[in-house]
Amino acid sequence: RRIIKIGRELNKPVIAASDVHFLDKEDEQYRKILQAAKKFSDADRGCPIFFRTTDEMLAEFAYLGDELAKEVVITNPNAIAAQVDDIELLPKDLFPPKIENSAEDLKRLVYDKMHSIYGDNPPELVQERVDTELNTILDHSYDVIYMSAQKLVQNS
Structure with missing residues (x-):
């Protein structure tokens, strides 16, 4: 009171x-x-x-x-x-950390692995599948997530 x-x-x-x-x-x-x-x-x-x-x-x-x-x-x-405006506490979109050259590094790792398994001329089906999967990852900006996971696994 x-x-x-x-x-x-x-x-x-x-x-x-x-x-x-x-x-x-x-x-x-x-x-x-x-x-x-x-x-x-x-x-x-x-x-x-x-x-x-x-x-x-x-x-x-x-x-x-x-x-x-x-x-x-x-x-x-x-x-x-x-009296208080609405705020967006968390972004609606993916908010990944930044890793310099993550897209290029991921491409290099993926294609190097594909070539180590299938040689310089992989079967067309393999090449198409790798391109499709990799482009999906890159188009959605998931490269940083994949590279973060790769670095964690590599260093554990």
């Missing part, structure tokens, strides 16, 4: 927060495991810091009364959210 009073005095909206640390109640056990691994002394102590539904939040703030609870749980957070 004190925070709400200060918010009103300063003409600032007050919102309810629940200090979320995990999504579902059942996920608490995983948090306990992580904390125990980090040697937290109170890792086995339960803490209700899961993501609550609107109804659960209203129940948590019921001591404020129905109208004020709705204001801090629903009205004020929605008003603030309406």
